[in-house]
Amino acid sequence: MNWSQVSLASVCDKPQYGAIAKGSHQQIGPRFVRQTDIVLGRIDWSTVPYCDLSPSDFNKYSLRRGDLLISRLGNGVGNAAIVQNANDAVFAGYLVRFRTLASKADPDFVGYQLQSDAWRQHVVGFRSGAAQPTLNAQQMGEFKFLLPPLHEQAAIAATLGALDDKIESNRRVISIASDLLDAIADRSSQDLEGAPLSELTYNSRSVVDPSRIGDELVDHFSLPAFDSAVWPERTPASAIMSNKLVVDRPSILISRLNPRFNRTWWVVPEGSVIALASTEFSCLSAETRPELAALWLAVRDRYFRGELTHRVTGTSGSHQRIRPDDLLSIEVPNTRQLSDAVKQRVLDLLDLIHIRRREIVRLTALRDGLLPELLSGRVRVLETPRAVRGVVT
Structure with a gap:
């Protein structure tokens, strides 16, 4: 197996701390990603506020696809996300950005490394005993992991990404159905x-x-x-x-x-x-x-x-x-x-939400089980596509 052990710092550009600014719900500038907006390895854009930044600061802190963001302070220290959609956004000061070197590492593969047990153990090794847990960029960069050739990195990331995309699709269905139910509830309150x-x-x-x-x-x-x-x-x-x-x-x-x-x-x-x-x-x-x-x-x-x-x-x-x-x-x-037709429509939406939540649990368990096996090389990526296709279609 032609995999080598590398450090995060060795496959990335120089890390960068985020902008110091105040978030606002008014659309006064770019989106402002904070550490609290990182959820399960991705950015929850529904919670991301805006901020007022100068053009020069925007250029300095603007995000792009593939950026890796890591929280450096507090109870969420070490939480990481990969930017899938930059959304005309910048990142906040309690986050550190790493950008992978295209010649060395696939950003999605490295992003999954930052969701692994090995990464969590690395974080715990620095935060133990601290009243306010912190993790600086140098400590983050010392994280070591196995790195396969670029084509295999991309294949591993694509396999895990197919599961994550299906999970995210289910979450969107749940969100839309929940909003529809609340809209029906609002309308019913006016008529009953x-x-x-x-x-x-x-x-x-x-x-x-x-x-x-x-x-x-x-x-x-x-x-x-x-x-x-x-x-x-x-x-x-x-x-x-x-x-x-x-x-x-x-x-x-x-x-x-x-x-x-x-x-x-x-x-x-x-x-x-x-x-x-x-x-x-x-x-x-x-x-x-x-x-x-x-x-x-x-x-x-x-x-x-x-x-x-x-x-x-x-x-x-x-x-x-x-x-x-x-x-x-x-x-x-x-x-x-309410009419029987309305009751049945509501029941159908609630059952849909329940089914999609069950699917999320199943897919998450599969993804979490595959992740350490793929990242360690114990399971090679060519052994997994048939199993993955069976649960994401």
Whole structure:
């Protein structure tokens, strides 16, 4: 295997720190990529603000396709992204830019190296014990990895990229469907009479002690699982602490903890394993799936979401909760009055979102499993295309 070990610095131009500027939501200049805009190895352009920069600074800090951005400070230190679309943008001061030398390295291949366990271990080696974790450009550049010939780098990147493109496509479908659902909810709120939420649903309060289930695998619907992927974690029941809600039918979970972070979860238990949910959720059910879909519109109503935050108890900003009975007393549009056709349309959109999230989980697991094998050379790229084609088509 004609692969050589190299350092990040040896295959890149001199690294560069980003611009010092203030972000703004007003379109006053170029887009301004910050470390918080880096999500799962890519830039989340939906959160990127603008900034006011002089022409000379824009030229100095402007991004182009293939740039590698690495966060150098804070809890996200070491998070990295490859720029796929420059979008007339510059990068912020808490980021460091590396540009690969075209004669030595494929930027996408190096970008995947910065998503590897080896990179995370490299970062941890410098941040240990620091009150405010930091990583400077020199330390980043010392990262070592195996580098195959250019043609094989490109093939590896293309294989992993096909999976990432499909994952991103699914995310776009979810975003569009979610926006459509909220638009339907807004329209419904104008046309329907109001009613207490308790008249549209019942709150499932059946709980179980996971330790009694033993080592059997369960789907755990927790707040961290929602924040990570809006998908449950499959884990041994014995690893779960404290009593959990039993979710034995399609339901809607609404977080009662810190409801200013609106966590509304359309839940469809897989059936093959027990489904458990954190007691920080209220678990709402309905007689039929179309009625449950209509209920989704009610709990996405703007007034309802605002009232969740107004009715919390607790003085700590990080531990405010709304009581279950208070949640059920909030007035919502009486979505039971909607036509069967509208209910079915909403149900179809919710099922589409659920299917696409399941697909993201499957593709992500495949990508994460392939990544270390391909980057180490244990699996050569010519061995993978048939398997990859089977899941991305």
